[in-house]
Amino acid sequence: xxxxxxxxREREEIRGKILDAARELFVQEGYDAVTMRRIAERIEYSATxxxxxxxxxxxxxxxxxDADFLRLAGELQKIGRVEDPIERxxxxxxxxxxxxxxxxxxxxxxxxTPHPELDPKDSGIRVGNPEEDAWAFLxxxxxxxxxxxxxxxxxxxxxxxxxxxWGSVHGVVSLHIAKCNDDWVDWRPPAEVAELLMxxxxxxxxxxxxRGED
Amino acid sequence: xxxxxxxxREREEIRGKILDAARELFVQEGYDAVTMRRIAERIEYSATxxxxxxxxxxxxxxxxxDADFLRLAGELQKIGRVEDPIERxxxxxxxxxxxxxxxxxxxxxxxxTPHPELDPKDSGIRVGNPEEDAWAFLxxxxxxxxxxxxxxxxxxxxxxxxxxxWGSVHGVVSLHIAKCNDDWVDWRPPAEVAELLMxxxxxxxxxxxxRGED
DNA sequence: GAATTAACTTAACGACGTTCAGTGAACGGC
DNA sequence: GCCGTTCACTGAACGTCGTTAAGTTAATTC
Numbered sequence: 477x478x479x480x481x482x483x484x485r486e487r488e489e490i491r492g493k494i495l496d497a498a499r500e501l502f503v504q505e506g507y508d509a510v511t512m513r514r515i516a517e518r519i520e521y522s523a524t525x526x527x528x529x530x531x532x533x534x535x536x537x538x539x540x541x542d543a544d545f546l547r548l549a550g551e552l553q554k555i556g557r558v559e560d561p562i563e564r565x566x567x568x569x570x571x572x573x574x575x576x577x578x579x580x581x582x583x584x585x586x587x588x589t590p591h592p593e594l595d596p597k598d599s600g601i602r603v604g605n606p607e608e609d610a611w612a613f614l615x616x617x618x619x620x621x622x623x624x625x626x627x628x629x630x631x632x633x634x635x636x637x638x639x640x641x642w643g644s645v646h647g648v649v650s651l652h653i654a655k656c657n658d659d660w661v662d663w664r665p666p667a668e669v670a671e672l673l674m675x676x677x678x679x680x681x682x683x684x685x686x687r688g689e690d
Numbered sequence: 691x692x693x694x695x696x697x698x699r700e701r702e703e704i705r706g707k708i709l710d711a712a713r714e715l716f717v718q719e720g721y722d723a724v725t726m727r728r729i730a731e732r733i734e735y736s737a738t739x740x741x742x743x744x745x746x747x748x749x750x751x752x753x754x755x756d757a758d759f760l761r762l763a764g765e766l767q768k769i770g771r772v773e774d775p776i777e778r779x780x781x782x783x784x785x786x787x788x789x790x791x792x793x794x795x796x797x798x799x800x801x802x803t804p805h806p807e808l809d810p811k812d813s814g815i816r817v818g819n820p821e822e823d824a825w826a827f828l829x830x831x832x833x834x835x836x837x838x839x840x841x842x843x844x845x846x847x848x849x850x851x852x853x854x855x856w857g858s859v860h861g862v863v864s865l866h867i868a869k870c871n872d873d874w875v876d877w878r879p880p881a882e883v884a885e886l887l888m889x890x891x892x893x894x895x896x897x898x899x900x901r902g903e904d
Numbered sequence: 905g906a907a908t909t910a911a912c913t914t915a916a917c918g919a920c921g922t923t924c925a926g927t928g929a930a931c932g933g934c
Numbered sequence: 935g936c937c938g939t940t941c942a943c944t945g946a947a948c949g950t951c952g953t954t955a956a957g958t959t960a961a962t963t964c
Contacts, residue, residue, distance in 0.1 A: 479962070483910080490911095512952065522913050524953080533952065588802050590868050611875055631886075636878045640862070640887035647861020648854065654804050661825055664850045672845075673854035673891065680890030693931070697941080704942095726921065736944050738922080747921065908963070913956105920951070931940075 491529045493519045495543065498536050506581050507589075510537065534591075541582050548575045549609040556613070561621035562682065566674060568614060569645045573670045576649035588650050614638050627681050637681065644673050705743045707733045709757065712750050720795050721803075724751065748805075755796050762789045763823040770827070775835035776896065780888060782828060783859045787884045790863035802864050828852050841895050851895065858887050 497518040501510045512533060516523040530536045551571045558564045576583040618641065619634035621627055631637050652666040711732040715724045726747060730737040744750045765785045772778045790797040832855065833848040835841055845851050866880040 487911095511950085513950090524914085525912055527953075528911065584804075588864065588868055590798075590871065592871075633878070635876050636883060636886060639865075639875070639878055639883045640890065643861035643865050643883060643887055644858045644891070645861070646865050647857035647859070650802065650864055651853075651857050651860050654802050657804065657806075661853070662849050664847070664853055669850060669853045669857060672850060673857055676854065676894030677858070677887065677890050678894065680893030680895075701942090725919085727919085735942095738924095738945085739943055741922075742942065906964090908961105910961080911959090913958075915954105915956085917954080918952100921949095923948080924946090925944105926946100927942105927944075929941090929943100931938105933938095934936085 487529065490519070490521075490525075494526055494529055494536065495540050498540055499544075502537070502540060502581050502585075503579075507537075507585060537585060541586050544579060544582050545586065545610075548572070549613075551575070552610055552613045561617050561624060562626060562678060564617050565614070565621070565641065566678065568617065569641070569670065569674045570667075572610070572645050573649055573667055576653070577666060580653045583649065584653055587646060588654065611638075611642070614642060626683060628683050631681060641677060641681075644677050645670055648673055701743065704733070704735075704739075708740055708743055708750065709754055712754050713758075716751070716754060716795050716799075717793075721751075721799060751799060755800050758793060758796050759800065759824075762786070763827075765789070766824055766827045775831050775838060776840060776892060778831050779828070779835070779855065780892065782831065783855070783884065783888045786824070786859050787863055787881055790867070791880060794867045797863065798867055801860060802868065825852075825856070828856060840897060842897050845895060855891065855895075858891050859884055862887055 494515060497515045498510050500518070501514055510533070512523040512526055515526060515536070526536065530539065548571070552568055555564055555567045555571060558567060576587075615634055615638040618638040622631065622634055622637070627637070648666055648670040652663070652669075655661065656663055656666075708729060711729045712724050714732070715728055724747070726737040726740055729740060729750070740750065744753065762785070766782055769778055769781045769785060772781060790801075829848055829852040832852040836845065836848055836851070841851070862880055862884040866877070866883075869875070870877055870880075
């Protein structure tokens, strides 16, 4: 009989409820608002019940972000079809920026917060995790650009170049997420800043001149 | 008689002791290790005594970082003498990167952590704060470069361009600070990545070709 | 129908930031 | 030299947090 399967299904269901409640708190009020007790309250369980489904609070947050980051990986996958590596870089950057600005709390937790020895596998599945996917995608794109002879001749290390490109978009969005409320800077729309920086970076990386330059 | 002056001096002294103890914990073990009780323990006072000298924990951290960030402002001041704005940008970027990597916990707190409505002036002096100084310095340098006609003709907004430049160096160092322990990326030395990115960005921003290009 | 197992709860621990009601010593005026 | 005031400080406490231990209850298995 299927009691085992039903149990499994029920477990999955309340696991989902926990993640949904946590997500709601996280998106609306940020990390500090996600407490075990508040999650529990929303799903009408006790706080300790969560520990039957997740190792600890970090595991909840990681599972939460994993799920949402799959969307980013998915969007990059679509871009994967564009044949020009440079154009692919540009499109990836835009998708990345859009994702970060639409999910600032996720982004903060995943890319702006150090996680002590994140991956001893206690934290769930995470085979070929979404971050790694996105990173591998960018690295691969840069490597292709290098192989195709599109970049300046001294740029031979795909890791180095890809980390620079990642750094540039990450810098713009993370600065915005962390400091947009500080009014000693007259902030420009981050998407515009990112567009400008990507443009400048790509111009600076590619071999020779880009068309339309003055 | 100078009892008032002596009192003042003594207050300043223990204020300094609090900051020193907090700094030690902060630098060695990061934000979470800085607790009122641990600070108190180190200076052999009760935790509540700290509240006689600082409004709350945030005020301690802010005072702490303010003091250290003055060093960064000071180093940028030295660079201020270099006449070529582009060269000045490059040197500022290097100084900024060095500071961030030497003071990762400070950097994290100041530039990677959102602070809820930071500046209602309850937080101490902070007139023309150090961050603002560093920012004003970069913005001014970019503005000079634009005025001198060194940048491409469509780059007319100093805020936009300066935010892009800031974003690029910030991105590299903050990514390193947050994720250097994640081994799904084969990290390159952040100073090298920053150097490459600054180089590419500057190449992409300036008018015409830079000497030595292929 | 008894024994087992799984899901869940209540109570508690030790930490945190912070507040409140004191305490005792130094000070200033007489 | 005494006395009221001010000041720096303390101990206990509040309410929060993540997490653990022990106990309860219900469904399943034999």
